[in-house]
Amino acid sequence: MAETGFKSGFVSIVGKPNVGKSSLMNKLMGENLSIITAKAQTTRHRIMGILNGDGYQVVYSDTPGILEPKYSLHEAMMSYVKVSLEDADVILLVVSLEDKFEPELFERFLKITTPILLVMNKIDRAKGSQVLDKSAYWKQTLPNIQDVLPVSAVTGENVDQLLPKLLSFMPEHPAFFPQDEYTDRSERFFASEIIREKIFLNYEQEIPYSTEVSIMSFKEEPDIIRISAVIYVERMSQKGILIGKGASLIKKVGIEARLAMEQFFRKKIFLETHVKVADNWRKQAFKLKQFGYLE
Template sequence: MKTGFVTIFGRPNAGKSTLMNALMGEKLAIVSPKVQTTRHRIRGILTTDDYQIILSDTPGIIDPKYKLQEKMMMAVKSAMEDSDVALLLFDVNEDLEEANTIFEALKLKVPAIVVINKLDKASKERKEEVYAYFGSKAYCKELVGISALKGMQLDDLLKGILKYLPEGAPFFDGEEMTDLPTRFFVAEMIREKIFYLYKEEIPYHTTVIITEFKEKSTLTKIVADIIVQRETQKVILLGEGGKMIKQLGTQSRVDIEAFIGRKVFLELFVKVRPKWRDNEFMLKEYGYY
């Protein structure tokens, strides 16, 4: 049996979370059109009779500007340390040199597959240019072209991964899909809706903490705090007459109910914690280790 850890690396918005979800056949990582949606290392466990692949989605690689982003980059570094195979994900229409600089800086000690994403959105000439460019790089063991969003050529990618995975006993029970608790995914679903519903600034100044998660006979009661940095951000999150927070709650509840398979009573509170993104104690409290 082939068993091992496979990590997806890449720039923000390359499609890492979309690829993770496509390979898993389940939505584990939140996605949005905005960059830097993923803040944590998220593991998905893909098990068959022949293999167990422990997939890790990681935050987009950036030059950190504050402590929260430093924690995000630490999640990338920790993923590098226990990977058996690296997937270097590249958006086919992005800058080749910038991506190459990031990939070379990783200094990987494990086999790397360069995965060219969004292949359906590129001309034949562009595809040839990208393949020739990465095909000449020392870190590139193999090249695979896909469309994560459309599920194109994922079988080819899986075959490439299995080629480099070691043989061994599985690390997790075959029924497990992730090693993260349900509360984590509930908080992420609320945060995903914030990315979609609010303007550019708000999602990056916000985090979500689940303060209560109680299974009752007919439903699950969930209480969440939405943390922001300033009073003005709280006003925007609430909206006039509480209109926006109600919309956020309604849309989040639909996704959470689908995820846990039960009726949900969801309560949201907005709390102001000045400069939480640069406060070591608060970051630990909010789960950014």
């Protein structure tokens, strides 16, 4: 049983694609739980980070960037955002320094009664009075927000000010998770996400968005973890691009993923990858269910 005054609750981290939500989540956690690339729509799942401290437990949810769904995968991604907002005790609405109010994306927040802290990210790029001007703009545009907090998730500037603010809105409640847990996701999940991150970093155009990674086996031995993964693409032509001439590109992805996994799992990794075609998987409910996007 938690002691009197113990605070515990859920924080939903939401915003448009490419505003730095995942970088912010990682900085708040002090762990690289969410993959980060310069490309939009990198995050596809809801990833929880569990931060335990003296007298509190904060459960952060990094969510996919808010967008207008174009196909079934997008709809599944937006369902994660919806559930995260419904669960939240506090909402961190993340915007970039240059963002403006877009009714189709931001109007929903005018109707939410949950406390909202607007996090204005990327202030390391600010010029002159831009931070003050944009803070005033958001307070006027979204009058129901509790405060505007300017930060830089890249440099870490002002990120340490977020936790005290969040705790001031957090209810008194026993911890939701054991004190030694730091995420709700499995090791298999993080292995697949690391491979997907390296695909996003090494390929252009549609390839990263057409790709899904499934971990077929994850065998942990005393000195090594042996991982077998299948990378799925939507069309046969994409398979050739992903593999590259003489398998050069897929080898590069494998090497980079293995090194990142060794750093993440703090153990030697043996990784083998295979590439297969799953026709139009982003638009087919049964394949999305197979890949864990639908119940």
